[in-house]
Amino acid sequence: MDIRVEEIADWSALYAICEAAFRQSGEADLVRRLHDDGELTLSLVAYADKPAGHVAFSRLTLHGTPDLKGCALAPLAVAPEFQRQGVGSVLVRLGIERLRADGYDLVLVLGEPDYYARFGFTPGLATQMKTPYEGPYLQALALSERGKNAHGPVSYARAFAELK
Ligand SMILES: CC(C)(COP(=O)(O)OP(=O)(O)OC[C@H]1O[C@@H](n2cnc3c(N)ncnc32)[C@H](O)[C@@H]1OP(=O)(O)O)[C@@H](O)C(=O)NCCC(=O)NCCS
Structure with missing residues (x-):
């Protein structure tokens, strides 16, 4: 399995993967909008003999702790x-590793707690923040000591507001 940063030539395959995985186009449209708006922090593709998976991380603004660097994992x-x-596990683990190396302090995700707990995401840390997505599916992972202090209102990239 080869993991690499997404390239423009990957886009039609990535859109198709996202649509097939979610059985709808909302998430595929989200990732395209994030890309078009220049909001992607990191976008990784997994290749077997063909594109097999994709993970996107996008900009977050942490208004309560503006000196911290945060991003959202989705889709x-x-x-x-x-x-x-x-494949999904490798993409998430490698993404987290790269973000940590790039000085990111925090990642937020909205997803199955049973799946994301294996990477260290917890709903507890996420409750310190005020986001449009409250509840147990909202989980956070601190990538640094500073990240554990993240709190207050959080803004996601604009494309999230358009997610159906
Ligand atoms: C969820 C998804 C990304 C996982 O990727 P993957 O490559 O299939 O998962 P991995 O092989 O890395 O991990 C498999 C493990 O995750 C578990 N898992 C997979 N999907 C899960 C889900 N929705 N909820 C809980 N656990 C899940 C499996 O039971 C398996 O557990 P095990 O290791 O204890 O056997 C993939 O199944 C997918 O694209 N699903 C449709 C889209 C989606 O739901 N995306 C996530 C949005 S938050």
Whole structure:
């Protein structure tokens, strides 16, 4: 499995993976808007013999702790024929590693707690923040000691407001 930063030539395959994984186009449209708006912090593609999965991380503004660097993980999509083979886990782990190396302090995700707990995401940390997405599906991972102090209102990239 080869993981690399997304390139423009990957886009039609990534859109198709996202649409097939979610069985709707909302998340695929989200990632395209994030890309078009220049809001993607990191976008990684997993290749087997063809594109197998994709993870996007986008800008977050942490108004309560503006000196901290935060981003949102979404969407994460693995093509149906490649699911449950570790592709999603590799994408998330490598993404987190790169963001930490780039000086990011915090990642927020909205997703299945049973899945994201394995990477260290917890709903507890997320309750310190005020976002449009409250509840147990909202989870946070601190990438630095400073990240544990993140609190207050959070703004997501504009494309999230348009997600259906
Ligand atoms: C969720 C998804 C990204 C996981 O990627 P993957 O490559 O299939 O997952 P991995 O092989 O890395 O991990 C498999 C493990 O995750 C678990 N898992 C997969 N999807 C899960 C889900 N929705 N909820 C809870 N656990 C899940 C599996 O049971 C398996 O557990 P095990 O390791 O204990 O056996 C992928 O299945 C997918 O694209 N699903 C559709 C889109 C989606 O729901 N994206 C996530 C949005 S938050």
